[in-house]
Amino acid sequence: MRRVSRLAATIAASAVLALTASACGESSTESNQNENNEESGELGVGIAFDVGGRNDHSFNEAAARGGDLAEEELGVTVEYQTARNGETDADRVQRLTALAQEGYNPVIGVGFLYGNAITEVAAEFPDTTFGVVDSVPEGDNTFGMTFAEHEGSYLAGVAAALKTESGQVGFIGGVENPLIQKFQAGFEQGVADTDPEVTVDVNYLYRDDDRGFSDPARAAEQADGMLGRGVDVIYTAAGSSGQGSIEQVAGAEGAWAIGVDSDQYEQPGLVEYQDSILTSVIKGVDVAVFDLIESVVNEDPLSGHHEYTLAENGVSLATSGGFIDDIAPQLEEATQRIVDGDVEVQDTPQ
Amino acid sequence: MSSPLRVDREKLVLGVAAPLLAIVTAVAITSAVMLLTGDNPFRAFSVMLDYGSKSDSQVWIINKAIPYYLAAAAVAIGFRMNLFNIGVDGQYRVAAFFAAVVGGALSLPGIVQIPIILLTAMACGAIWAGIAGYLKATRGVSEVITTIMLNFIGGSLIAYFLQEGRLAERDENIVHTTDIPDSSFFFEIPTDPYPIHGSIVIAVAVGIAYWFVLGRTRFGFDLRAVGRSEEAAEASGVSVKRTVVTAMLLSGAVAGLVGMPTLLNESGNYGIDFPEGLGFTGIAIALLGRNHAVGMGLAALLWGFLERTGTQLEFEGYDQEIVGVMQGIIVLSVVVAYELVRRWGIRRQQRQVGEQLAAARNGKTATDPAEVSA
Structure with missing residues (x-):
């Protein structure tokens, strides 16, 4: 047996080597350029999603809406690509390189994990514009879009503190990283500034694993635990995991869920739970993505870094459903305080 | 005959x-x-073959296969003696994290510092796996349970230290350890259009050592003997407990190397974007490669090929x-x-x-049937 398997191994190894040697000539860049050169620039927009995919009803979907709007209004076509769980930078670089090679312009990475990869790929394709959401890449042909999530979350905190009857509210984060901590910090401060008596129960699905953005079952479990402890308003910032938490909250009498990134009340996939969705902290990813695509179409591509803040409506609180109409004056007032600079919202938890 | x-x-x-x-x-x-x-499956296969054989794809696949191979070797050491080291994932992450911390804290010439980083990683991986080995040898606790639990403990340990002001710094939304100095990066083999990571020599060295130690030494024989039957091995004078602990230490030391290609050839630090789950991929690759030094290499390359071409398939509408x-x-x-x-x-x-026995019996009683029929 040993001799045979050794023989087989030798044959296989030499076959692989021969294949490697024979195929060395052409790289995919060369062959693609041959095919696509004439039509480059016409192909449209490439958008690479974070884990969870396009239909996460939340973060990625917001970016997709920006792309869809651009298709409608600007007549471009958009190619969407999705990340797998547990990807490395090599995977992300490959995806972005492939998009740029195919001639897509601009190429947009959705999620801060794309930051390094965008910097790397942008250097190789100086004629393509690269955008990334939630990160600030380097290079003249890149555009970083970040958001004042803490300011939007502050308003969610105000709403939660006013709406709670048990005096306990909860925050569920997908992964305990600096980005999601911004949501937590703003929410906690909003609650504390409105009603110092209200306590905030904070939970993260994972400490350091991006599965946190695609694990609705775990979010449902944690929401269940919180509801059991008497929490009656839960704000979940966890991408597609948020669905699990919203479903759980919908099953509890008198409890409210606060959505994130997209207006989750309007999400077709969440229609049966919409009566429990108090509001959502909308992150204007769609606006940012549309702006970038439009700028490229108009041949004046955006570059550098822009932070979309509450003052310019980059983040906002959704009013659909009308559940927060009764507290609109207080929210208006809180918004004004932030815009005027009377309140400085912390972006890291205390 | x-x-x-x-x-x-x-x-x-x-x-x-x-x-x-x-x-x-x-x-x-x-x-x-x-x-x-x-x-259409045929078009899919042709797209995969075509794209996967491009020169940049080949480089990408080889670079991707390096950590996979190391993870598979770590798992296979356990498999050969019926130990299921499910904890390679935690072992390499703990190892890579502390190796990155040590690498970021020192600024020695590369020739000194790279071995220090590698040894730190191997030691940390061995210690993390050794805990499970020790518990198995002294208390009989199943290594499946302990290694899985140690994965979670390892994750929490890293999450605790990987915070601004502890052992990490913050760069926008990414928290990572201090960058290792440029001189500590591993060399690259210049190929066109992208270089192959020099850490491939680590994988090859581990592969040779794996083949030699398990197949050609007394220790390897003992280890496989324990895998076949603990009682028989014990009876023939092999200390099962010592073999269990040694195997876990070795498996952990190899697991410690899994994160090194990423750390020393790509990222230069351990951040929240450091790859996870390589240990579990390693289990699949060890199974696929039948725990064979060359087989696992082919399996790792196959895995890289599938991942490389999978992204391309998405462009083709799959x-x-x-x-x-x-x-x-x-x-x-x-x-x-x-x-x-x-x-x-x-x-x-x-x-x-x-048939042979029957033929032999027939040959004795009558004339050889073979001759008759001929």
Whole structure:
């Protein structure tokens, strides 16, 4: 047996080597350029999603809406690509390189994990514009879009503190990283500034694993635990995991869920739970993505870094459903305080 | 009497039958899945072959296969003695984290610092796996349970230290350890258009050491003996407890190296974007490569090939999940095919032995039937 398997191994190894040697000539860049050169620039927009995919009803979907709007209004076509769980930078670089090679312009990475990869790929394709959401890449042909999530979350905190009857509210984060901590910090401060008596129960699905953005079952479990402890308003910032938490909250009498990134009340996939969705902290990813695509179409591509803040409506609180109409004056007032600079919202938890 | 040549041909048939059966089954099932979902499997395979054989794809696949191979070797050391080290994932992350911390804190010349980083990683991996080995040897706790639990403990340990002001710094939304100095980066093999990571020499060295230590030394023999039967090994004078602990330490030390290609050739630090789950991929690759030093290399390359071409498939309108389906089907086919071929081989052998015995008996009582029929 040993001799045979050794023989087989030798044959296989030499076959692989021969294949490697024979195929060395052409790289995919060369062959693609041959095919696509004439039509480059016409192909449209490439958008690479974070884990969870396009239909996460939340973060990625917001970016997709920006792309869809651009298709409608600007007549471009958009190619969407999705990340797998547990990807490395090599995977992300490959995806972005492939998009740029195919001639897509601009190429947009959705999620801060794309930051390094965008910097790397942008250097190789100086004629393509690269955008990334939630990160600030380097290079003249890149555009970083970040958001004042803490300011939007502050308003969610105000709403939660006013709406709670048990005096306990909860925050569920997908992964305990600096980005999601911004949501937590703003929410906690909003609650504390409105009603110092209200306590905030904070939970993260994972400490350091991006599965946190695609694990609705775990979010449902944690929401269940919180509801059991008497929490009656839960704000979940966890991408597609948020669905699990919203479903759980919908099953509890008198409890409210606060959505994130997209207006989750309007999400077709969440229609049966919409009566429990108090509001959502909308992150204007769609606006940012549309702006970038439009700028490229108009041949004046955006570059550098822009932070979309509450003052310019980059983040906002959704009013659909009308559940927060009764507290609109207080929210208006809180918004004004932030815009005027009377309140400085912390972006890291205390 | 059957000559040695004849025996070899018999085994050659068995040796070729299993991989062949596995490949045919995997291709057939994958094609069926694609047909069922309304895709054209033949175009998919041709896209994959075409794109995967491009020179930049080859470099990418090799670089991707390096950590996979190391993870598979770490898992295989345990497999060879019936130890299921599910904790390679936690071991390499803990190891890579502390190696990155040490690497970021020192600024020695590369020739000194790289070995220090590698040794730190191996030591941390060995310690993390050693805990499970120690518990198994002294308390009889199943290593499956302890290594899985140590994965979570390792994750929490890293999450605790990987915070601004502890052992990490913050760069926008990414928290990572201090960058290692440029001189500590591993060399690269210049190929066109992208370089191959120099850490491939680590993988090759581990592969040779794996083959030699397990196949050609007394320790390797003891280890495999314990895997076959603990009682028999104990009776023939092998200390089972010591072998368990040593195997876990070795497995952990190799696991410690899994993160090194990423750390020393790519990222230069351990951040929240450091790859996870390589340990679990390693289990699949060890199964696929039949714990064989070369087989695992081929399996790791196959895995890299599938991942590389999967992204390309998405451009062609296929769902990229099809690659995950393929990976699963291939592993299952290999495991099932080897078992089927093994059983078929045993039956075939029994029948042949039976025929030979019958022929020998007939030869004694009557004239040789072979001569009559001829």
